[in-house]
Amino acid sequence: MGVARPVPRLRALPPNTWWWVLAGVVMLPAAAPLGVLAYGLVSGVVTTVPVGRLLELAANTGALAGAVTATSLIIGGASAWLVSRTDLPGKRLATVLVITPFAVPSFVGALTLLGATGADGILSAVFTWLGGGAIGYPSGFWAAWLVLSLISVPLVHLAVTPAMHSLNPSLEEAARGLGAGRLKVFWTVTLPQLRPSLTAGALLVGLYTLSDFGAVSLLRYDTFTRAIYLEYAGRIDRRPALGLAAVLAAVAVILVWVERSTRAKGVWFTARPRRTAPPVRLGRFGKVIGWGFLGSLVTLSLLIPIAVLSAWMLRGLLSGTLVDAPWAEVGRSIWVAVLAASVAALAVTPLAMVTTRYRNRWAGLLEGGAWSLYGVPHIATGMAMIVFSLRLARPLYQTLALLIGVYVIMFLPQILGPSRDSLGRVSPSMEEASRSLGRSPARTFMTVTLPLMAPGLLSGAALVFLTTLRELPATLLLRPAGFETLAIRVWSATGEGFYTQGAVAGLLLLLIAALPLAVVARHELIR
Amino acid sequence: MNSSADHRPLSARALHKSFDATVALDDFNLEVESGSLLTVLGPSGVGKTTALRILAGFEMPDSGTVRVNGQTVNGPGIFVPPERRQVGMVFQDYALFPHLNVARNVAYGLDARHRDLRVSQVLEMVGLAGFEKRMPHELSAGQQQRVALARALAPGPQVILADEPFSNLDAALRKRLRAEVRSILREARTTTIMVTHDQEEALAVSDQLALMNEGRVVQTGPPDHVYRNPATSWVAEFLGDADFFDAHAKGGRITTPFGTFPTTRSGKVKVMVRPESVTVFPHAQGVAVVTYREFFGHDQLLSVKLPGKITLRARCWPQPALAPGDRVAVSVDGIHIFDEPQAPPAPPETPPGTPLPQRVVIPR
Numbered sequence: 001m002g003v004a005r006p007v008p009r010l011r012a013l014p015p016n017t018w019w020w021v022l023a024g025v026v027m028l029p030a031a032a033p034l035g036v037l038a039y040g041l042v043s044g045v046v047t048t049v050p051v052g053r054l055l056e057l058a059a060n061t062g063a064l065a066g067a068v069t070a071t072s073l074i075i076g077g078a079s080a081w082l083v084s085r086t087d088l089p090g091k092r093l094a095t096v097l098v099i100t101p102f103a104v105p106s107f108v109g110a111l112t113l114l115g116a117t118g119a120d121g122i123l124s125a126v127f128t129w130l131g132g133g134a135i136g137y138p139s140g141f142w143a144a145w146l147v148l149s150l151i152s153v154p155l156v157h158l159a160v161t162p163a164m165h166s167l168n169p170s171l172e173e174a175a176r177g178l179g180a181g182r183l184k185v186f187w188t189v190t191l192p193q194l195r196p197s198l199t200a201g202a203l204l205v206g207l208y209t210l211s212d213f214g215a216v217s218l219l220r221y222d223t224f225t226r227a228i229y230l231e232y233a234g235r236i237d238r239r240p241a242l243g244l245a246a247v248l249a250a251v252a253v254i255l256v257w258v259e260r261s262t263r264a265k266g267v268w269f270t271a272r273p274r275r276t277a278p279p280v281r282l283g284r285f286g287k288v289i290g291w292g293f294l295g296s297l298v299t300l301s302l303l304i305p306i307a308v309l310s311a312w313m314l315r316g317l318l319s320g321t322l323v324d325a326p327w328a329e330v331g332r333s334i335w336v337a338v339l340a341a342s343v344a345a346l347a348v349t350p351l352a353m354v355t356t357r358y359r360n361r362w363a364g365l366l367e368g369g370a371w372s373l374y375g376v377p378h379i380a381t382g383m384a385m386i387v388f389s390l391r392l393a394r395p396l397y398q399t400l401a402l403l404i405g406v407y408v409i410m411f412l413p414q415i416l417g418p419s420r421d422s423l424g425r426v427s428p429s430m431e432e433a434s435r436s437l438g439r440s441p442a443r444t445f446m447t448v449t450l451p452l453m454a455p456g457l458l459s460g461a462a463l464v465f466l467t468t469l470r471e472l473p474a475t476l477l478l479r480p481a482g483f484e485t486l487a488i489r490v491w492s493a494t495g496e497g498f499y500t501q502g503a504v505a506g507l508l509l510l511l512i513a514a515l516p517l518a519v520v521a522r523h524e525l526i527r
Numbered sequence: 528m529n530s531s532a533d534h535r536p537l538s539a540r541a542l543h544k545s546f547d548a549t550v551a552l553d554d555f556n557l558e559v560e561s562g563s564l565l566t567v568l569g570p571s572g573v574g575k576t577t578a579l580r581i582l583a584g585f586e587m588p589d590s591g592t593v594r595v596n597g598q599t600v601n602g603p604g605i606f607v608p609p610e611r612r613q614v615g616m617v618f619q620d621y622a623l624f625p626h627l628n629v630a631r632n633v634a635y636g637l638d639a640r641h642r643d644l645r646v647s648q649v650l651e652m653v654g655l656a657g658f659e660k661r662m663p664h665e666l667s668a669g670q671q672q673r674v675a676l677a678r679a680l681a682p683g684p685q686v687i688l689a690d691e692p693f694s695n696l697d698a699a700l701r702k703r704l705r706a707e708v709r710s711i712l713r714e715a716r717t718t719t720i721m722v723t724h725d726q727e728e729a730l731a732v733s734d735q736l737a738l739m740n741e742g743r744v745v746q747t748g749p750p751d752h753v754y755r756n757p758a759t760s761w762v763a764e765f766l767g768d769a770d771f772f773d774a775h776a777k778g779g780r781i782t783t784p785f786g787t788f789p790t791t792r793s794g795k796v797k798v799m800v801r802p803e804s805v806t807v808f809p810h811a812q813g814v815a816v817v818t819y820r821e822f823f824g825h826d827q828l829l830s831v832k833l834p835g836k837i838t839l840r841a842r843c844w845p846q847p848a849l850a851p852g853d854r855v856a857v858s859v860d861g862i863h864i865f866d867e868p869q870a871p872p873a874p875p876e877t878p879p880g881t882p883l884p885q886r887v888v889i890p891r
Contacts, residue, residue, distance in 0.1 A: 429622035432585050435609040436616040437636030438682060447635075451626045 020362070022350035027366050030373050030409045032392075036384035037376065040246030048239040053227075054247065061223040061248075064144055064216070065209040069202050071149040076156025076201065079294060083157075084164035087279040088290045095161075098294065101301040102154040103513045105470035105487065107214025108506045109147035111494045112305040113138060114218065115312050115503060122311045123304075144221040148212060150301040152205040159201030163194050169278070203259035210252055211377030213473040218494050224248040225379045225473065232383065232477070242387055245380035256375030306510070309503040316500030326489050326505050333486040334512065336400070337468040340407035341461040344415045347408055348460065352419040352453070357428070367416075374413040381410055382477035403478045407468050414467060415460030422456025423449070462516035469513055486512075534597040536561050536718040537582060537614070537686045542591035542601075544577055551577040552588065553742035557720075559686065559735070564712060564719045568729040569739035570765065575722040578739075579688050582720065583616050584609030596685050615679035617689040621671045623663040629674050630659035636682040649677040653711055669700050676708060680715055687712070689721040693728060705732050726766055730754065738762050760865050763799050772837045774798045781864065784814050784833040785857045790864055799863040805841035807831060809849065810856035815839075817853045831855060 040046065079098050083091045116123040117135040124134035138146070167190065175189045213225040220226075224244055231241035282290055316322030351370065355363045373381065385406050389397040396402040426449055434444040472487045479488070486509045493502035535558050542555040551574040559565045567575050580586040582593055584600065584607065593601035595614060600607035624632050633646045650656050653673040663671060672692065679687050692708070693701045709732045712719050723729050729736055730750045737747045746758040757763035760771060774781050776793045783798065790796070807815070807829055818838070819830035822845065829841045829849060839857070849855065 427620060427622060429618040429620055430624060432583070432609070433616060433618060433622040433624075433678070434635065435585075436583055436612070436614060437678065438610045438613075439636070440608075440610055448624055452624075 016354075016357070019350045019353045019357075023354045023366055026347045026351055026412075027369050029405055030369050030412075032388045033376065033381045033384035033406075033409075034369070034373060036242070036388050037246045037249045037380060040242045040384070041250055045239045046243040046246060048237070049243045049247075054244075057222065057224050057227050057244070060141075060221065061210060064141065064148070064221065064223060065206045067141075067145050068148045068152055068209045069205045071145070072152035072156045072205050073198065073202055075149070075297065076153045077160055077198065079153065079297065080157045080160040080164050082290050082294065084161050085167075085280055086282050086286075086290065088282060088287060090291075094291075094294050097298045097302065098157050099154040100517070101151055102158075103466070103470075103510060103517050104151055104301070104305060105214060105472070105490075105509065106147060106151055106212050107218055107472055107487065107491050107494065108309075108509065109151055109305065110143075110215040110218035111490060111499065111502050111506055112308045113143055113147055114494060115499045116304065116308045120499070122308045139220045141221055143219040144216050144223075147215045147219065148209050150297075152208060153297065153301065155204045155208065156198075156201040159204060160194065160197045163197035167193055200259060203255055207252060207255050207259070207375060210248070210255070211379070213377075213379050214491060218491065225377060228379050228383060229473070229476070232386075238383075238387060241383055245377075245383040249376045249380040249384075252375045252377055252380075253372050256371055260371060306507075309507045309510075312499050312503035313507060316504070322500050322504065326484075326486065326501070326508070329484050329486045329489045329505060330508055330512070332483065333469055333509070336404065336407070336485065337465045339400075339404050340411065340468040341465040343404060344408045344411060344464045345457050345461045348412055348415045348419050348457070349453075351412070352416060352423050353449075355416070356420050356423045370409075370412045370416060373409055374411070376410075377473075378410060378471060379473035379477070381406060382474035385474075386477055398478070398480045400480055400483070403475065403480070403483075406474055406478055407464075407471065410471075410474065411464045411467050414463045415457070418456040418460040418463070419453060420456070423453045426452045466513055466516045469509065469516075535559060535594070537593070537595055537720065539578070539582060539593045540591055542578065542581060542593070543589045544574070544581065544586065545589060550742055552581070552591075555591070555739075555743050557737055557744055557747075559718055559720055561718055562716050563734040564709070564721065564732060565735040565737060566729040566733035567720065567722045567737045567739050567744070568726065568765075569724065571724050573739050574742045575724075575739055576690055579690050579720070579722050582686075583614050583688050584612050613682070613685045615682065615684035615687040617672075617675050617679050617687060617692050619691045619694060621663075621675040621695075623671055623674055623678070625663055627663075628659065629655065629661050629663070629666070632663065632674055633678045633681050635678060645681055649681045652680070652714060653677045654707070668696055669704050672696065672704060673707075673711075676711065680711075680717060685718065687717050687719045689719060691723055692721060693723070693725075701728070708732075730766070738765065740765075757799075757863070760797060760799060763863065763865075768802045768840060768842070769799050770802070770839045771797055771799050772835070776864070781862075783859075783862070784835055784837060785859050788862055788864075792864060792866065797865040799865065800839055800859055801863075802828065802840040802842040804860040804862075805831075805839050806843055806858045806860065807841045807849070807855040809847060809853060811854060813854045813856035815855050815857045817849050817851050817855055819851060820849060822848075829855075831857060833857065 079094075082088050083094050083098070088094065114137065115121060118124060118137040119134055121135060128134055171189050171193070172185050175185045180188065211225065212223075213229065215221075216223045217226045217229060225248070228241050228244045228248070231244060232238065235241070313322065351366060355367045385402065386397075389402055393402075430448055430452075431444050434448045435441070439447065470487055472491055475485060475487060476491070479485070484492075486505045489505040490502050490509060493499070493505065538558040540556055542552045544550075544552040544555075553574075555574070555578055557565075557567070557578070567578065569575050577586060581588045581601065587606060588601055591601065592599055592603075595607075595612055599605050600612050624635065627635065629650070630646050633649055634642050637645055646659070647656065650659065653676055655670060655673055655677065658666070658670065658674075663674065666674065672695075676687075676692075693705055696704060705728060721733075733750050735747060736750050736753050737744045738753065739745065740761060746753055746762050748756075753762070754766050757766060760769075763769045764771075774783060774796055776790045776796050778793075779789055779791070781788045781790050781796065781798065807813075807817075815831040815833045817829055818832050821828045824845065826842055827845050827849075829843065830838060831841060832838055839859075841857070
């Protein structure tokens, strides 16, 4: 054990510089879609869309986003209150049931609605058997509203529950002691404490509705995303599609930044109180009402979709129209999702290292870039990458590599959050301890940092797997020719009215999505 | 290539370090003798931790040299990374690896050869034999601390650095553990540099003290020497209770209300008196009046006012029970004299002042 051969100070880059270089390399591709969209916004491309059309789309999109947000806030707020602040029995089960529809992609929701109604619809058949008439095909605003609201409830539920749990009972008691009635306490003390989380939930839902492509395109409601796709599919001139994508992206990025800033302010409110409030006693009648409410919610958002899809599959089996299951699509879906999750786990590591360890302008820039892209609707990113690859990176056009790359940069924030959480629990002194025990920076990373970061990386990767599996619009635009995934299969079969094929693919999709959700739920959703 | 006559386990010369506008280290010098425990003592924010982190290799000094066992690890154009310094570190938060059990934590810095033997040897030494399979979170704070020590000792480093090692423990445990750690380090014959802001802890465990203020070491020496011969009034006040008053030295003596003391100085001086060297007894014609009393059971602290606006504190036997307003006689068992205005910080190891272990009793 001879001591220490001295080495000149500047022979190699210090280890932290390598993390910065890697993080830069990871975030560099993110500049491509953002750059193209910014170009679309500031150049004349937007002017290829008539102003009247822009306003019409904005009104439609805004109306849907507003209605879905309001509906899911009320329902999600109520379900969060029931499971966090009352003595309702079976709260764990209720939580799982309420958040599971999170795994239902909007195009599967739309398929359910279309498959349940109309002359052939499953619910129509039930109604006819009961002596009623068939239900007509829903489409347009109300159909999209119903599907998206039901899917958005888990988002609000998840956003609000932690804040409900950490409500400080002393504040409410203080208000009561000062002579305020129950109602006044709710409006003046309880609600302001919940407001940051409600705002966060609302913005999440708004953003989700704004970006949704699957439901609005299948249910034929004319929003930005549907218009972008129609413009792209129906014309040689790609400028109107890019123009619309740029406008939509700009709105979404603004929403993301608003959401991020309210979240920062919400920190004060989510501090854990020293004691928790006693649960509200519901009474027997109240418990029946409570479970009745949760039961209807779960029936609408989970049981009916599964029943309708299963019925269509059964129908196909009985009538002999269902001959072959889409195994090739299953394989492709899992393959791209595994690839995206693995690459994302590799890519996020340097980003997590620099943004956890250094709070400076550059870390902020990298993180901001990641979040901006996360907020951009996938169809806009897809549009931008089509233009980018055709103009500047022709060999990448319609390759699997490009598709995976786009998944990774779109979903990086999903894995960044949990990775940073677990990395934040690795105190720098642990790494220093390893160094002073004679281990190199690389060995220290492999034996100390990485094992401690692994749970966060894993649950983040599961989330990326899940999101990739159900991603539709970017896949639709960027996939190699003839590359059909389960999501594409559901969407195209539903669009053509082949509900049996759509239902089988949809059920398989839900089944595969349930696996990572179990991993994610344990680490992320139920805390 | 960097060998020199200096074969101390660790030495630092003329270290400077600034963070943006704040100067953390300003001509910091330190040497530690083989096998001894040196404590760097100073108030919070004087650069103790920065100094320790530079010695360990976690921070780069702006200038200055650090040598480990005679070899330069920090110097002009030289930086040896922490993993090649053979300097062990015990962290304030222990920094145990939460995913490894006790044995694997301790084995972390060891090569495969003799690993198991060394692990059980070191765990035996810190009194944790049989805890090999425990995970860090299953241990008490005191046990975690000893694992951290065992882990740092295991590879046989030249020096162990410890950053406020006892600050995360409650008062009772701290006292017990510091005695234990002290004897473990003795047994291991390790050279240790510890950093703390706790005077009592520093005085109790150290072989050598290095008092630090404003980015530099202002005095070093064995604890009792430094306590009795503070280089500056700052050191005197930081190490224990002290009362000061101005006086005039003339003709080789200083006259105070409680007696006359010989001195080599002349002119205006600053006189320091420690409460434990003051004795009071009730006396109707005494020169002093009790103004305040705190009773502690095993002793009492009295504040007395003397002529010439002099206030002294006296730490004395709990009896007799004196009350504010009582007139008392005062005897002082030695004073300490500083030049006034105060001289710049003396170089380390210079015993300044004039210690006077001479009992002077004022006339009754």
